[in-house]
């Protein structure tokens with residue numbers, strides 16, 4: 001194996017408890033396991049979360065709904081994303097609860113309802129300001145709620161919304177969105193008192209208790225990444241994923257010798273260099289060339305030169321100093337000894353967010369359970 005993503009399921013379960021502690025009893029937790037659980041492995045993470053006990057699984061697509069259903073036949077699955085025609089049939093076939101915000105779509109779901117084993121549960125989405133998906137007009141939301149509730153084939157399960165700036169504590173837009181949403185929730189519940197309400201992603205869970213409502217939809221926090229892009233340990237969260245490879249080859253270079261494509265790195269004196277078989281083909285991004293640290297034998301060492309598709313070189317320093325052998329472990333994300341590299345650290349180097357670092361790991365990297373199963 002060239003490289004592996006180790007997924008610490010104990011850390012995942014502890015992060016779930018951190019979220020539970022933040023929302024308290026009586027609020028349902030619906031882990032978001034879309035995009036292969038943010039690159040952590042949907043099956044591994046979903047199975048551990050199902051066992052620990054969660055209310056529902058949230059996914060983005062119809063295929064993900066099918067995959068989530070295979071993890072557990074008991075935990076309901078909610079689709080959050082827009083569904084095109086063929087996807088809608090797949091999603092209904094999977095028994096998932098569906099998002100709606102347009103009358104025409106509600107009609108289509110109803111026409112396909114005979115393919116479901118019972119009434120199809122719908123989550124009616126209000127666009128309180130994200131400006132992406134959902135219906136922005138409260139009056140229309142109310143009319144759709146009535147229409148859904150009146151159908152024998154449909155059930156009005158929830159009304160929901162999504163925040164645009166929950167991760168920026170100084171931005172008051174969350175309060176505006178929440179206020180608008182709470183107005184819609186109250187109006188819907190006047191006629192349909194059993195309707196659930198949900199809004200909170202990870203950032204909202206930790207930022208603002210009044211967003212918790214009936215259900216929360218945490219994703220990134222469960223994987224031990226910080227929704228505010230800082231150090232996850234500030235919130236008591238532990239990184240779940242470690243990205244590990246091995247020293248595949250060692251060489252001693254002389255002053256002036258170069259490494260890799262474009263010769264962007266040259267030895268300034270006698271230097272030992274390790275070649276590690278992981279690259280941008282694995283999702284270890286080329287933008288980290290010449291910037292990222294890696295851990296070898298508990299020491300923090302720099303990547304040397306350009307990251308290629310299948311390999312990255314590591315500058316071990318003067319010959320003999322690092323005491324590294326072929327086959328030694330190289331940590332690209334994760335901890336070793338006193339040192340650690342967070343997804344947040346790589347995100348900063350790449351001018352992106354932690355989410356994209358783990359989502360970007362490719363299918364070539366096997367996900368392996370660490371921690372007790």
Ligand SMILES: *Cc1c(COP(=O)(O)O)cnc(C)c1O
Nearest residue numbers: 032080162201202217218219220
């Ligand atoms: C992805 C997603 C979430 C989870 O967001 P995190 O920031 O990862 O907690 C919640 N709700 C919706 C609608 C999403 O698309």
